[in-house]
Amino acid sequence: MTIKGKAYIVGAYEHPTRKAVDKSLAQLHAEVAKGALEDAGLTKDDVDGYFCAGDAPGLGGLSMIDYMGLKLRHIDTTETGGSSYVIHVAHAAQAISEGKCKVALITLAGKPRSSGEATGTKPRNYGTDSPDVAFELPFAPTIVNNYAMCARRHMHEFGTTSEQLAWIKVAASHHAQHNPNAMLQKVVTVDDVVNSPLIADPLHRLDCCVISDGGGALVVVAPEVAAELNRPKVRIIGAGEAPKHQMGGRVDLTYSAGAFSGPAAFAEAGVKPSDIKYASIYDSFTITVLIQLEDLGFCAKGDGGKFVADGNLISGVGKLPFNTDGGGLCNNHPGNRGGMTKVIEAVRQLRGEAHPAVQVANCDLAVAHGTGGSLGTRHAAGTLILERV
Amino acid sequence: MTENRTIPAPHIEEETRPFWDGIRDGKLLVKYCRTCEAPHYYPRSLCPHCGSEDTYFKESDGRAHIYSFSVFHAAPIPYAIAYVTLAGTDISMMTNIVNCDFDSLEIGQEVKVCFVETEGEGPPVPMFEPA
Secondary structure (H helix, E strand, O other): OOOOOOOEEEEEEEOOOOOOOOOOHHHHHHHHHHHHHHHHOOOHHHOOEEEOOOOOOOOOHHHHHHHHOOOOOEEEOOOEOEOHHHHHHHHHHHHHHOOOOOEEEEEEEEOOOOOOOOOOOOOOOOOOOOOOHHHOHHHOOOHHHHHHHHHHHHHHHHOOOHHHHHHHHHHHHHHHOOOOOOOOOOOOOHHHHHOOOEEEOOEEHHHEOOOEOEEEEEEEEOHHHHHOOOOOOEEEEEEEEEEEOOHHHOOOOOOOOHHHHHHHHHHHHOOOHHHOOEEEEOOOEHHHHHHHHHHHOOOOOOOHHHHHHHHOOOOOOOOOOEOOOOHHHHHOOEOOOOHHHHHHHHHHHHHOOOOOOOOOOOOOEEEEEEEEEOOOOOEEEEEEEEEEO | OOOOOOOOOOOOOHHHHHHHHHHHOOOEEEEEEOOOOOEEOOOOOOOOOOOOOOEEEEEEOOEEEEEEEEEEOOOOOOEEEEEEEEOOOOOEEEEEEOOOOHHHOOOOOEEEEEEEOOOOOOOOEEEEEEO
């Protein structure tokens, strides 16, 4: 059984807002849904499958289908944090391949910026029923210091440097200068990054992604539906998903669940990392990208620092153009969940609809990869291999 | 250096009560499995390695080394979070490194457990300081 070639992404929409004080969360979900359906040339009445995650308000999927007035045959509310939407694309392809739906809608929205949420710097309390909380919350784990411990260990084992990590931000900023919706459009240098204030050592302010309101949506359809639409065809040819955690205390911060989801996706697609023309890689922090690139097989474990240095991720300059919208580091990180925008920019690249300054020539094969949760404790990775037909 | 940060009291379940009772007695108890003989952390009734329900607490000598750490400079009161690997085991626990010069911390550094008071009537929590 495989999902290879069983479904197509025909609609993709990123909300232009980065601060949505006057919009309700449900409204944002509905606006991105409408945007993606219009992009595909479909209407809400065509939708028979809906996918959303923990960012949906109220009773999640049920509240949103009520708000939007959807009539469905299939619903899936898989929650793996920021990677949820990457995994939803794979689940939509599975559902379509089994005849459970033909037109799947996936939405994400969030308002951490307008609500003043200290996304990365305030310890998150997941509630007393969460079995880990008593053994972690007293020590004030935050998103930033969690990823910082991964960076520190990577530096220790492999000699990775802050300057190498900075190149990831530099590449993202080179792309963001061409995105009028990006929160941070100024091109930065390695010195700018390493001289920005230390947040959680060794991560600096510019190693961290933006906090933004907004959202995005995708429409995944069966081949016979895609054939009738007047849009470039982006076919799903491989997918992998995997969790990783503390393994009962056998903690290893040097790799992520991408070490499992990546090879599974490449195997299903029958392609190699070296075949990939464009990569969307979740960039909650610079270290997130570096570890994912290694785990996906773009370079050997430990060689990520050398791989990302000297502009290798800059479109038109390096060998692996990444996050050409500016990514979470510069453009958008709606709802603190970066998986959705990773898929959207990969679709733009495969359609040839990225900004001309960052569009990859003959971009016919791309990867979109996300991690959700926290690399330092519990997370899940999702990897998609997409091709232009 | 004094730890001035307010430490939230841990929530105690029956399955973890012996751990916290141990802390109140000045002991760091680690859960082991009689079936696979492996230690694990945080303590559970069921062994996360093999699934056995035959688990028991055993006192640790409180020695460890730093697996990784990060000093949170942006916090109102900077603090060091860390994973430390308990001596003689392959398991690491999340903690804070206290009573130290943050600038001198290193991966691999030997540390020893200490117990730091939490809010209200809660038990202390296990933190580590240079050995």
